[in-house]
Amino acid sequence: MAINIFEPYQLKSINFNNRIIRSATDEGLADSEGDPSQDLLKMYKKLANGHVGAIITGFISVSKDGKSVMPGMMMIDSDDRIAGHASMVEEIHKENCSIIAQLAHCGRSGVGGKKCQIERLSLEHIKDIEKDFINAAIRAYKAGYDAVELHLAHGYLLSEFLSPHTNKRKDMYGGSLEARLKLILDIIFGIREQIPAYPILVKINGSEDYPDGIDSELASQNALALEKAGVDAIEVSCGIDWNSMGPSRGKIPVDMLLAHYPQLKTKPKFIKKLIRPNLAGLMKEVEATSSYNLASAVRIKEAVKIPLILVGGLHSLEDFESAINEHGMDMVAASRPFIIEPNFVEKLESGVASKSRCIECNNCLAGLYDRSLRCYYGKVF
Ligand SMILES: Cc1cc2nc3c(=O)[nH]c(=O)nc-3n(C[C@H](O)[C@H](O)[C@H](O)COP(=O)(O)O)c2cc1C
Numbered sequence: 001m002a003i004n005i006f007e008p009y010q011l012k013s014i015n016f017n018n019r020i021i022r023s024a025t026d027e028g029l030a031d032s033e034g035d036p037s038q039d040l041l042k043m044y045k046k047l048a049n050g051h052v053g054a055i056i057t058g059f060i061s062v063s064k065d066g067k068s069v070m071p072g073m074m075m076i077d078s079d080d081r082i083a084g085h086a087s088m089v090e091e092i093h094k095e096n097c098s099i100i101a102q103l104a105h106c107g108r109s110g111v112g113g114k115k116c117q118i119e120r121l122s123l124e125h126i127k128d129i130e131k132d133f134i135n136a137a138i139r140a141y142k143a144g145y146d147a148v149e150l151h152l153a154h155g156y157l158l159s160e161f162l163s164p165h166t167n168k169r170k171d172m173y174g175g176s177l178e179a180r181l182k183l184i185l186d187i188i189f190g191i192r193e194q195i196p197a198y199p200i201l202v203k204i205n206g207s208e209d210y211p212d213g214i215d216s217e218l219a220s221q222n223a224l225a226l227e228k229a230g231v232d233a234i235e236v237s238c239g240i241d242w243n244s245m246g247p248s249r250g251k252i253p254v255d256m257l258l259a260h261y262p263q264l265k266t267k268p269k270f271i272k273k274l275i276r277p278n279l280a281g282l283m284k285e286v287e288a289t290s291s292y293n294l295a296s297a298v299r300i301k302e303a304v305k306i307p308l309i310l311v312g313g314l315h316s317l318e319d320f321e322s323a324i325n326e327h328g329m330d331m332v333a334a335s336r337p338f339i340i341e342p343n344f345v346e347k348l349e350s351g352v353a354s355k356s357r358c359i360e361c362n363n364c365l366a367g368l369y370d371r372s373l374r375c376y377y378g379k380v381f
């Protein structure tokens with residue numbers, strides 16, 4: 001019998017109101033210290049009131065070095081941050097919505113810059129990063145988050161360890177599948193040792209933009225190892241960097257980047273005009289088909305038994321239902337549809353809408369370079 005995607009779903013201790021999750025989306029709304037703000041709480045309340053299955057927070061940095069260069073990233077790098085997270089989580093729980101903390105280290109693209117490049121990390125530094133993730137998960141647990149999701153996708157630091165395209169290390173952390181997984185599995189074992197029953201989700205790349213990167217076969221092997229290590233669910237995404245819009249396919253927001261990217265926005269108009277064609281040429285636009293990670297997720301599903309969450313271009317009721325009822329996915333997730341319509345699930349459920357109004361302009365992403373999250377609907381301002 002077909003699954004009703006609007007009915008509640010239980011995964012260990014996590015209650016999902018339905019099978020449609022808000023995928024992690026950087027809101028850029030932490031306060032100047034990196035703690036959750038009232039504006040962030042407001043955004044999450046809108047999602048909760050709009051019947052989302054659960055919220056995965058925007059990425060939260062586990063350490064000072066791991067912070068994004070984009071402003072307003074949340075931090076969970078010290079115990080004195082627990083109270084701020086706890087009061088936000090409590091408010092979201094009052095709205096009967098589960099909330100999952102996405103933990104990340106931005107690696108080379110974070111404020112740590114060169115010293116956080118995978119090839120430059122000393123063994124001591126890697127051990128520190130391992131501890132940072134474990135401690136961050138314990139803090140998320142103490143703050144009341146329903147689970148953590150480790151960000152192993154999109155070219156951030158842990159994703160760099162996992163991918164043969166970026167991991168060229170010749171020590172115990174590179175050179176084989178086991179070695180590339182070592183840091184991640186050590187983190188998972190470390191969390192399990194301290195808080196055994198706490199649900200751990202991971203977001204992985206099912207495919208990458210490079211011939212020597214992760215493909216669905218390698219992603220399946222990674223997924224199997226993660227399952228064996230005790231991970232509770234896997235969200236399948238894709239992409240390493242901006243070249244092809246990474247995980248969020250669609251238009252390359254060239255004009256928006258010229259207006260907001262730190263090294264570009266201050267350039268005089270005539271320089272921007274000169275740069276524009278080159279910038280557009282540097283990035284290859286990948287057609288935004290619907291459910292573009294489905295094929296890799298289906299392959300991963302053959303390898304593991306734990307629940308899979310599919311994300312990437314699922315922007316309609318049909319996409320959601322087909323992923324679950326025709327392709328065996330357990331849950332579905334979306335990001336951009338919730339930026340333009342925080343009550344997207346409610347609209348689908350009530351029949352007011354059957355697809356997202358998102359036009360995949362990706363201006364929301366480029367805007368994050370100097371301001372908080374919003375929908376631009378193709379406009380540049
Ligand atoms: C503005 C914006 C911010 C994002 N921030 C994150 C993030 O913090 N962590 C993450 O794993 N993915 C992030 N993503 C990627 C989304 O979670 C998602 O994987 C991707 O956009 C594809 O899903 P969609 O087609 O539903 O947007 C972000 C995407 C957008 C558009």
